[in-house]
Amino acid sequence: MHEKCGVVGISTADRDVARPLYYSLYALQHRGQESAGIVTHDGFQQYEHVEMGLVGDAFDEGDLDSLNGSNGIGHVRYPTSGSVNNCCAQPFSVSFKSGSLGLAHNGNLINTDEIREELAALGHAFTSDGDTEVIAHDLARNLLEEDLVRAVKRTMSRIHGSYSLTITHDETVLGVRDPQGNRPLCIGELDDGYVLASESAAIDTLDGELVRDVRPGELVVLHDDGSGFDTYQLVETEQTAHCFFEHVYFARPDSVIDDELVYEVRRDLGGALWEESGIETDVVMPVPDSGRAFASGYADAAPEGVDFAEGLMKNRYVGRTFIMPTQDERERAVRLKLNPIKSTVEGKTVTVIDDSIVRGTTSSQLVELLYEAGAEEVHVRIGAPPIVAPCYMGIDMASREELIAADKSVDEIREEIKADSLSYLSIGAIADALGTSDSNLCLGCVTGEYPYDIEGEQTDREVERPAVGHSSADD
Ligand code: SF4
Known part of the structure; x- marks a missing residue:
């Protein structure tokens, strides 16, 4: 994305x-x-x-x-x-x-x-x-x-x-x-x-x-x-x-949006993820860098004895210049980008935390990498609901056909990425962490219902086109 x-x-x-x-x-x-x-x-x-x-x-x-x-x-x-x-x-x-x-x-x-x-x-x-x-x-x-x-x-x-x-x-x-x-x-x-x-x-x-x-x-x-x-x-x-993904993924963690520090929102979402689907494992680790604040909030909310650790190292020099138009090349990109730290993972039960799953390619590669590094169990927790539909509001996501959650249940996705368990965060938890109602958020990509009138798609409201007659401009 x-x-x-x-x-x-x-x-x-x-x-x-x-x-x-x-x-x-x-x-x-x-x-x-x-x-x-x-x-x-x-x-x-x-x-x-x-x-x-x-x-x-x-x-x-x-x-x-x-x-x-x-x-x-x-x-x-x-x-x-x-x-x-x-x-x-x-x-x-x-x-x-x-x-x-x-x-x-x-x-x-x-x-x-x-x-x-x-x-x-x-x-x-x-x-x-x-x-x-x-x-x-x-x-x-x-x-x-x-x-x-x-x-x-x-x-x-x-x-x-x-x-x-x-x-x-x-x-x-x-x-x-x-x-x-x-x-x-x-x-x-x-x-x-x-x-x-x-x-x-x-x-x-x-x-x-x-x-x-x-x-x-x-x-x-x-x-x-x-x-x-x-x-x-x-x-x-x-x-x-408001696009809830700004808080979940796009914005810098050190930015304040709608009066909320993005880093703290992500930590709160991590805490909510523990409340909703926490599982006691030896170690909790983020997918760097986007999963870091979620994982720290999740580990803090978990009982003592669950370690927060960096178990995956990111190669910062694999950027957008790496061309990966095919599925095969995208799979290779995961291995170029991330490498497990064996001592953190070997012989352990592991919870790995990320902000979202788009195609599922990264998640299945990650789970495989962690098993190869000696993990005994791999549990995946995601700090957002499943992405089931594309974005028309300016985010380069993926087409509906490419989105793994568009036509698969959470159980089917878990089977495909070969994790021991998989849980997403609820829409309610997102709205709570943002201190607003879900009706004030754009949730189009996770509900398939959009806040704008988009041809061929469902709307989640009666969107009023901004009209001059409805304004209170200081003119
Ligand atoms: S559909 Fe809405 S919530 Fe999803 S990425 Fe686009 S603007 Fe953000």
């Missing part, structure tokens, strides 16, 4: 923002490794640099020096909508009659084709097949007739799906979160300005202070002199659809 993108936006009093944006993108690198980009504005002109590759490879000193201005946005991308090439890398930037726009998007729209066709019929020419360009064109068109806030509001009434956006309109930086708040976005304060970022870890990197999350349906406009920000609740929302 891959998160789709990370976004950031910064306004300072008079300091160039290229470097702070660059450091923020480093902090958000886990959210996208395909391309990285920055757009800045110095009050006269817009500057941009967008490259394929990791943040460290996409920019050199000269690139950063050429990005002038104390206002700007940045983006890291893992593509799930639009082609894998640099025409879809972001931020997307465009100049038009009433100024210049830069747009960075995390999420996925589900009515892009409809809006693209409509705008194309009105003469808009598109250079990519991504949804960000569609938002940019729609916003540019609205800005010809409306002020900034009304234009954003009108665009929000037309686009449907998940989005956290950072935008530059000339030297003004703004951030918007979709009315269901599916993807995260937060506000931070710097000594000399303000920052918007997908995760608070980016704010920490800049020695800033987290102010709060951007609310679902809210527009935040940073003052271009770094002195503050204005907010506009453009769409009121009664029911949110």
Whole structure:
């Protein structure tokens, strides 16, 4: 599974923002490794640099020096909508009659084709097949007739799906979160300005202070002199659809999302996993790195005598450059990535804890590795419910056919991965750990019922399209 993108936006009093944006993108690198980009504005002109590759490879000193201005946005991308090439890398930037726009998007729209066709019929020419360009064109068109806030509001009434956006309109930086708040976005304060970022870890990197999350349906406009920000609740929302997998897997453990430190949520989920399906074994171990906080919470909740230990070592140099399009190659990748520590495992009963099972390939390889290393029993505990359906909201998961839980019971999965026992966490435990009701979460991939109206799929609610008439914007 891959998160789709990370976004950031910064306004300072008079300091160039290229470097702070660059450091923020480093902090958000886990959210996208395909391309990285920055757009800045110095009050006269817009500057941009967008490259394929990791943040460290996409920019050199000269690139950063050429990005002038104390206002700007940045983006890291893992593509799930639009082609894998640099025409879809972001931020997307465009100049038009009433100024210049830069747009960075995390999420996925589900009515892009409809809006693209409509705008194309009105003469808009598109250079990519991504949804960000569609938002940019729609916003540019609205800005010809409306002020900034009304234009954003009108665009929000037309686009449907998940989005956290950072935008530059000339030297003004703004951030918007979709009315269901599916993807995260937060506000931070710097000594000399303000920052918007997908995760608070980016704010920490800049020695800033987290102010709060951007609310679902809210527009935040940073003052271009770094002195503050204005907010506009453009769409009121009664029911949110936060992606619970942000807390379970995607976000950095040191980030705070919806007032919860992700690391502590994962530890709580581990504790809940013990409460729901704990089994006394000699040793509890995480699948590194994602299972670590779960395993520590699980071991802490277990009676004394259950050891928490690192039993699997990860090869950190097998990254996304390892090409593994076939099942056979994916199986090999597990052996390249993980190696058991024999002394932790040999002659022991073992509980191994991970955050999720997607195809099942990693889990069955892991169980096999642990038996080969001398484990007497291998029990698998998963800190999320079974993934039974794909994600349409911007997570690169797998197709329904590839998901092991789409057509297999937990018992059948246990047999396939050859574990002594297998348990997943319940949806109720996830909602409890997040301090919310399950009706305020997106659970599409674990229930097959989505918070958005997706063709051919069931919805878990009557989703109201954000409408201008339902807003309480400060206009
Ligand atoms: S379907 Fe799953 S991964 Fe996608 S947004 Fe919803 S909870 Fe997150």
